[in-house]
Amino acid sequence: MTDPLETFHEWLDDASRRGVLEPNAMALATVDAEGNPAVRMVLLKHADQDGFVFYTNLESPKADALTAHPRAALCFYWNPPGRQVRIEGRVEPVADEEADAYFATRPYLSRIGAWSSKQSKPLKTPAELERAVAANMVRFPRGRVPRPAHWSGFRVVPDSIELWQEKPFRMHERTRYEAKDAGGWQKAALYP
Numbered sequence: 793m794t795d796p797l798e799t800f801h802e803w804l805d806d807a808s809r810r811g812v813l814e815p816n817a818m819a820l821a822t823v824d825a826e827g828n829p830a831v832r833m834v835l836l837k838h839a840d841q842d843g844f845v846f847y848t849n850l851e852s853p854k855a856d857a858l859t860a861h862p863r864a865a866l867c868f869y870w871n872p873p874g875r876q877v878r879i880e881g882r883v884e885p886v887a888d889e890e891a892d893a894y895f896a897t898r899p900y901l902s903r904i905g906a907w908s909s910k911q912s913k914p915l916k917t918p919a920e921l922e923r924a925v926a927a928n929m930v931r932f933p934r935g936r937v938p939r940p941a942h943w944s945g946f947r948v949v950p951d952s953i954e955l956w957q958e959k960p961f962r963m964h965e966r967t968r969y970e971a972k973d974a975g976g977w978q979k980a981a982l983y984p
């Protein structure tokens with residue numbers, strides 16, 4: 793297989809068929825303006841030749857880091873069947889129209905949540921968040937919730953993708969794909 797994206801989608805579907813919970817969950821590693829690394833889970837919402845897309849609060853620490861330093865690493869792990877995918881690349885903001893279209897597909901309460909959460913800011917009491925949710929439900933009647941300006945997506949445009957397949961006796965199979973300037977991928981096997 794010379795296209796790692798094709799294998800990625802096969803592996804993602806396979807993990808889903810085997811009952812892995814939230815197979816689209818991925819670790820997202822960033823580096824902030826001071827050079828401090830951070831990693832947290834996010835959900836992959838779209839992946840194609842253009843990159844890997846997730847959505848978040850644009851006023852969150854991860855968004856600040858990605859604005860200061862627009863590169864990221866992603867890591868998926870699925871067990872069964874014992875597979876890891878590592879992705880590294882530059883990061884670009886998702887276009888407003890694309891974010892609007894995705895936001896519109898989210899359940900009502902998820903959209904209300906996007907308006908109500910000041911992600912990663914200190915929360916004095918859970919009631920504070922409950923009040924924000926209640927106020928936003930009054931403000932936005934059912935079904936009519938626009939995307940907040942502080943909520944959108946990022947696309948990780950891969951310059952490398954590594955596929956890791958567990959094998960007996962730690963003879964794991966690793967294949968690293970480097971994006972070529974002219975398009976396509978340079979493929980190399982790695983020691984486990």
Ligand SMILES: Cc1cc2nc3c(=O)[nH]c(=O)nc-3n(C[C@H](O)[C@H](O)[C@H](O)COP(=O)(O)O)c2cc1C
Nearest residue numbers: 817832833834835846847848849852853854855912
């Ligand atoms: C399985 C899982 C999926 C998550 N998906 C997202 C997501 O898609 N977007 C998001 O902003 N946070 C998501 N979170 C929460 C983040 O891990 C994190 O707590 C939050 O985004 C704040 O991160 P930050 O302070 O580094 O910006 C998810 C957490 C878990 C455990």
